[in-house]
Amino acid sequence: MGALSIFPPRASTTAGEVDALYGFLLVVGIGMTALIFFFVFFFAIKYRRRSPDERPKAIHGSIPLEITWSVIPFLVMLVMFAWGTKLYFQNYTPPRRDTLDIYVTGKQWMWKIQYPDGQREINELHVPTGRPVKVTLASEDVLHSFFLPAFRLKHDVVPGSYQTFWFEATKPGRYHIFCAEYCGTNHSQMIGWVTVMDPVSYETWLSAGAGGSSMAELGQKLFEQYGCVSCHVLDQQGRCPSLRNVFGNPVKLEDGRTVIADEAYIRESILNPNAKIVSGYKRDVMPVFQGQINEEGLLQLIVYIKSLSNPPKPAAAKTAAAAGKRSPQ
Amino acid sequence: MSTTLSHPPTEERPNYLNVDYGWKSWLLTTDHKRIALLYLFSITAFFFVGGAFAVGMRLNLLTPKGLFAHDTYNKLFTMHGIIMVFFFLVPSIPATLGNFLVPPMVGARDLAFPRINLLSWYIYIVGGIFAITAIVRGGVDTGWTFYAPFSSTYSNTHVILAAIGVFVSGFSSILTGLNFIVTVHKMRAPGMTWSRLPLFVWAHYATSLIQVLGTPVIAITIVLLGMERVLHAGIFDPALGGDPILFQHLFWFYSHPAVYIMILPGMGVISEIVACFSRKSIFGYGFVAFSSVAIAVLGFLVWGHHLFVAGQSMYASMVFSFISFLVAVPSAIKVFNWTATMYRGSVSYDTPMLYAFGFIGLFTIGGLTGLFLATMAVDVHVTDTYFVIAHFHYVMVGGMVMAYLGGIHFWFPKITGRLYPEGWAKFAALVVFVGFNLTFFPQFVLGYLGMPRRYAAYADEFQILNVMSTAGASILGVGYLIPMIYLAWAWRYGPKSPQNPWGAKGLEWEQSPTPPPTFNFDVPPVMNEPAYNYSGEEKEVEIGR
Numbered sequence: 092m093g094a095l096s097i098f099p100p101r102a103s104t105t106a107g108e109v110d111a112l113y114g115f116l117l118v119v120g121i122g123m124t125a126l127i128f129f130f131v132f133f134f135a136i137k138y139r140r141r142s143p144d145e146r147p148k149a150i151h152g153s154i155p156l157e158i159t160w161s162v163i164p165f166l167v168m169l170v171m172f173a174w175g176t177k178l179y180f181q182n183y184t185p186p187r188r189d190t191l192d193i194y195v196t197g198k199q200w201m202w203k204i205q206y207p208d209g210q211r212e213i214n215e216l217h218v219p220t221g222r223p224v225k226v227t228l229a230s231e232d233v234l235h236s237f238f239l240p241a242f243r244l245k246h247d248v249v250p251g252s253y254q255t256f257w258f259e260a261t262k263p264g265r266y267h268i269f270c271a272e273y274c275g276t277n278h279s280q281m282i283g284w285v286t287v288m289d290p291v292s293y294e295t296w297l298s299a300g301a302g303g304s305s306m307a308e309l310g311q312k313l314f315e316q317y318g319c320v321s322c323h324v325l326d327q328q329g330r331c332p333s334l335r336n337v338f339g340n341p342v343k344l345e346d347g348r349t350v351i352a353d354e355a356y357i358r359e360s361i362l363n364p365n366a367k368i369v370s371g372y373k374r375d376v377m378p379v380f381q382g383q384i385n386e387e388g389l390l391q392l393i394v395y396i397k398s399l400s401n402p403p404k405p406a407a408a409k410t411a412a413a414a415g416k417r418s419p420q
Numbered sequence: 421m422s423t424t425l426s427h428p429p430t431e432e433r434p435n436y437l438n439v440d441y442g443w444k445s446w447l448l449t450t451d452h453k454r455i456a457l458l459y460l461f462s463i464t465a466f467f468f469v470g471g472a473f474a475v476g477m478r479l480n481l482l483t484p485k486g487l488f489a490h491d492t493y494n495k496l497f498t499m500h501g502i503i504m505v506f507f508f509l510v511p512s513i514p515a516t517l518g519n520f521l522v523p524p525m526v527g528a529r530d531l532a533f534p535r536i537n538l539l540s541w542y543i544y545i546v547g548g549i550f551a552i553t554a555i556v557r558g559g560v561d562t563g564w565t566f567y568a569p570f571s572s573t574y575s576n577t578h579v580i581l582a583a584i585g586v587f588v589s590g591f592s593s594i595l596t597g598l599n600f601i602v603t604v605h606k607m608r609a610p611g612m613t614w615s616r617l618p619l620f621v622w623a624h625y626a627t628s629l630i631q632v633l634g635t636p637v638i639a640i641t642i643v644l645l646g647m648e649r650v651l652h653a654g655i656f657d658p659a660l661g662g663d664p665i666l667f668q669h670l671f672w673f674y675s676h677p678a679v680y681i682m683i684l685p686g687m688g689v690i691s692e693i694v695a696c697f698s699r700k701s702i703f704g705y706g707f708v709a710f711s712s713v714a715i716a717v718l719g720f721l722v723w724g725h726h727l728f729v730a731g732q733s734m735y736a737s738m739v740f741s742f743i744s745f746l747v748a749v750p751s752a753i754k755v756f757n758w759t760a761t762m763y764r765g766s767v768s769y770d771t772p773m774l775y776a777f778g779f780i781g782l783f784t785i786g787g788l789t790g791l792f793l794a795t796m797a798v799d800v801h802v803t804d805t806y807f808v809i810a811h812f813h814y815v816m817v818g819g820m821v822m823a824y825l826g827g828i829h830f831w832f833p834k835i836t837g838r839l840y841p842e843g844w845a846k847f848a849a850l851v852v853f854v855g856f857n858l859t860f861f862p863q864f865v866l867g868y869l870g871m872p873r874r875y876a877a878y879a880d881e882f883q884i885l886n887v888m889s890t891a892g893a894s895i896l897g898v899g900y901l902i903p904m905i906y907l908a909w910a911w912r913y914g915p916k917s918p919q920n921p922w923g924a925k926g927l928e929w930e931q932s933p934t935p936p937p938t939f940n941f942d943v944p945p946v947m948n949e950p951a952y953n954y955s956g957e958e959k960e961v962e963i964g965r
Binding site: 097098099108109112113116119120123124127128130131134135138139140141145146147148149150151152153156157160161164165168169171172174175176177178179180182183184199232233234236238240241243244245246247249250251252254267269270271272273274275276277278279280282381382 | 486490491494561562563567569570573574575657658659662663664665698699700701703704705706707728729730731734737738741742745746748749752753755756757759760762763764765766767768769777780781784785788789791792794795796797798799800801803804805865868869870872873874875876877878879953954955956957961
């Protein structure tokens with residue numbers, strides 16, 4: 092990309108598609124602007140006032156013209172709408188196939204990044220090419236927005252909830268990470284780099300950082316440290332429900348509703364256990380952990396609880412599986 | 421022709437300006453024209469305060485590291501936004517030109533509630549004093565959008581003072597809107613049917629609907645924000661049990677319609693100018709009039725397009741995207757009809773028309789780039805970048821401020837009874853146009869390249885475009901200062917204007933003398949011809965005949 096390019100680097104499967112749509116919009120936009128400018132200049136010159144006494148005849152309008160210039164732009168806009176919506180749904184719906192899950196916590200004014208295998212980084216994100224990466228976003232404080240211009244993607248980071256989006260990197264290199272939602276004094280310093288690597292270099296990088304505990308292991312430690320384990324006995328029903336095979340499955344609540352135990356549910360059940368009580372259990376048994384555990388710890392606990400449902404596969408098998416089916420979604 | 425009684429030589433008859441001179445005659449006036457001038461001077465002052473902040477921002481952005489401390493820059497853009505949006509753009513055309521012109525245009529002696537009109541100015545000033553106090557005491561750093569929980573919990577600047585300023589000034593906006601609605605419904609002169617109303621009045625009517633229906637929502641939102649900040653009621657901050665996205669919904673429920681409060685009156689001005697300087701009836705009058713109302717109504721249904729990346733349901737986003745495209749249709753209708761009005765007209769290039777040309781061009785670009793933002797997959801990339809900044813400045817500054825300046829020049833002879841120097845005025849219009857484009861066009865490119873908004877410091881590769889933008893801003897600043905000087909000069913020393921220097925149509929040009937007398941018309945006028953009857957027809961002609 093030259094210094095005068097109007098496009099940032101394209102480094103994800105999405106980038107080219109967004110640029111194509113943007114190109115279409117540019118063509119339509121420039122065409123429309125040229126049309127209006129042409130007629131404004133043409134009429135202004137052709138019908139300029141030649142004598143102060145001119146009294147042009149009134150023209151009150153034309154229904155066919157009004158219909159034409161309402162309907163044609165509307166049809167063009169329908170194309171923009173349909174194309175933009177399709178791409179948006181595609182870009183914001185994580186693929187079902189095996190994703191690499193990465194957890195990002197925004198905090199005034201840094202990005203903390205955790206990998207399932209336990210690597211942790213600040214303001215640096217490493218991802219392999221050719222494999223869908225699902226990013227789960229959490230905030231310790233205010234709104235942030237995780238913006239990857241080279242991937243043409245961003246998503247707000249909203250305190251009190253998890254937001255997710257996904258991408259598949261295509262081109263090795265180092266690209267900007269920006270915070271795009273104003274978050275206070277050093278908003279403009281809440282920046283970092285995403286390093287895209289080919290799968291082999293990525294595995295090398297991963298193993299160089301290995302040796303610590305994985306997120307699930309860290310979560311298990313927290314689970315013991317906070318005494319969760321004394322009530323949530325794993326393989327039998329105690330004072331509290333067992334958490335074995337809970338994640339991703341329906342949970343029946345005492346008020347008769349059934350909810351799916353996803354990240355948001357687990358998070359809420361830790362911070363504010365009385366919000367949803369599992370059928371057959373009592374209110375006020377579990378202490379409220381609001382303000383006790385930071386967002387990174389919560390993510391570790393969630394990954395741990397996830398691991399109680401999905402026995403983790405070996406990482407190498409995952410990469411091979413993903414490499415085998417690289418069809419675009 | 422419409423009729424007013426002919427008068428004896430008018431030189432000696434007092435007009436609204438020289439009828440009385442004491443300060444009380446201004447501060448206690450109920451004359452809509454004097455109140456319009458009170459507003460004119462106040463919003464001009466706020467415009468230059470807001471402009472000074474913009475100067476600071478553009479200076480800071482000359483270098484990638486920035487000249488000022490980050491906190492200083494954050495306060496500069498916040499106060500630029502708050503002052504420009506709530507204290508300049510929202511009141512700009514309605515409270516000055518609208519106040520001055522809606523009564524004579526419908527043939528009324530004053531607005532329906534003259535004292536409420538004065539009250540609205542005082543409320544505006546009280547709101548302004550709160551905002552200025554917030555600035556003087558150290559400023560605010562939340563961004564004009566006041567997003568929670570940053571504004572409610574984390575910021576330690578003068579959020580409450582600034583928020584009270586916005587809250588209070590909102591009531592001034594509601595009262596102005598209320599006054600216009602009642603005036604248009606109840607005080608039209610005989611013969612001034614809805615289909616003969618000037619499009620300026622139609623635009624103000626549509627604007628007033630938004631002001632009356634939308635502004636209470638921002639007031640409520642600010643009260644909730646204050647409750648959370650002061651009393652720690654959990655409304656928006658999740659740490660207190662609130663929902664930050666709720667704030668965004670409430671805020672944009674007002675603030676998106678509010679952008680139509682800012683642009684619709686400008687469209688009204690352009691309709692008047694294009695008709696007058698083409699000497700033509702507006703092409704498709706009914707479509708232009710109805711499109712104002714359509715914009716006002718649809719404008720209430722698009723707020724969610726500010727939340728495409730905020731974690732709103734994708735299906736909700738889809739609906740908001742679709743309705744956002746729909747709003748573009750009535751906007752396009754207006755642009756096409758203005759252009760078609762010039763067809764076979766008698767087009768002169770007086771200063772107001774130059775601003776109208778500028779408006780049509782820049783509003784077209786602003787509107788079309790709005791389509792980029794309504795297209796969700798592109799919005800994901802460009803939202804919260806300089807692309808958005810460029811887009812809304814094309815609409816608000818390229819559109820609204822151009823229309824405002826065009827309107828000020830068009831009605832300057834009516835307001836002051838003097839003529840301004842045409843050469844200087846044309847020169848200034850050109851400087852504004854060039855400066856504007858140089859300032860904001862590079863920002864579209866910056867945005868797509870990925871430069872986020874509200875950045876006190878930025879990556880090195882963005883510097884060239886930022887320097888261009890700052891250079892443009894200095895030209896634009898000069899372009900705004902020139903009219904200040906020659907208009908002030910012309911008000912005192914300019915040659916006396918005839919009653920209708922442009923040969924314009926509309927009851928306001930039939931007021932005599934010029935400037936008009938306090939009660940506008942000695943005898944209630946009668947409208948007995950079609951609107952914009954530049955060709956002298958006897959009665960309305962249906963479109964298509």
